Amino acid sequence: LCMDDDGIPNTPEKRLAVAKRIVDKAEGHGIPREDILIDCLALTVGADSQAGWVTLEAIRLVKEELGVNMTLGASNVSFGLPDREVINGAFLAMAIERGLNCPIVDAAKVAHYIQAADLALGRDEYAMRYLKAYRKRKKAK
Template sequence: MLIIGELINCTRKKVGEAAQKRDAEFFKDLARKQAVAGARMVDVNGGLPDQEVELLSWLVDLVQGVVDIPLCLDSADPEALLKALPRCKQRPLVNSISDEPARWAMLPVLKEHRPKVIALCLSESGTPNGVDDRVATASRLVDRLTAEGFALDDIYVDPCVMPLATGPHSQYLLAAVGQIVARYPGVHISAGVSNVSFGLPLRKLVNETFLTLLMAHGLDAAIVDPCDHQMMMNILAAEALLGRDAYCKSYLRAYKEGKLAEVAVA
């Protein structure tokens, strides 16, 4: 499972305030904490109004100075990406392109620098409502990206997680993920898991349960809080149960290192 740390997101109030001040130590600490907690990639979102072009590159340089893992560039701004992509020391992931006409303006930048790409299931019609529209949008995205030279292994389909409190979106999403994986063997599935719990109490409980269900349907990358110890424990156990951890080697290693004990106490 590719764990993408979600905490460096300038659209969040506290993080945005630190970005306004260019508080370097705040962001260095967030990056280190996520890497130590088990993130294999760090998401960087510099989405402050009128500052994204400069801020995204500032964050890329800052984060790479303290952690040696790839970055996920969370931006739909071609200018910001054009400036930030060449600064990446390891091949990054871009979050995200979608099937909206304005988002395809990113394609020349993506073709020039060849990052891995999250393909978000949004279309000209807006957010998906069911199974069929998610699968249809995913198919258009994957077909166009592969036609433009992107390998399936470089594409991460995001089925667009919607708040559970607004309708039965989760059951449609789970069914869609299964169909997408069956249609495109080798493509990856990613998700911003925490969107599912928006507006609900005990959000961590909902997030952790939903993540496990998604993994059973084919999820192999997730933008989550790696400092959520219970969630990280659930991922280790689920990977073993789903046959992704041969002889439970990763699970046993985590236990021997005391990581599961720490989770149990938390």
């Protein structure tokens, strides 16, 4: 978690600094970088309109500079707001684009957003996975 004794940093750069300390400490204990999982902490945009951007920028910085796996409780961003699924889907797509690869989500509610993000990012050649999932959802109805 990108937090320290002072709490959750309010800038992407400070969250990156915390992540660097975590990675350095983990590697010092012999944990390979590919086994390290960093959470840049999603906070609700209902309380701070910049919270989503801070988290997204922190994810980008940590992924670019440290190259570690990224996790996130993505639905935290919409806490206390109506139509949470819409906010969560948009936020999740942006987080995936910036490097999130291990999201903590209700898979049944957001799988189609993840599939759409992968498609838009060129990670699903000829939309094969997206179309397969779409057909499966339609068949289930």
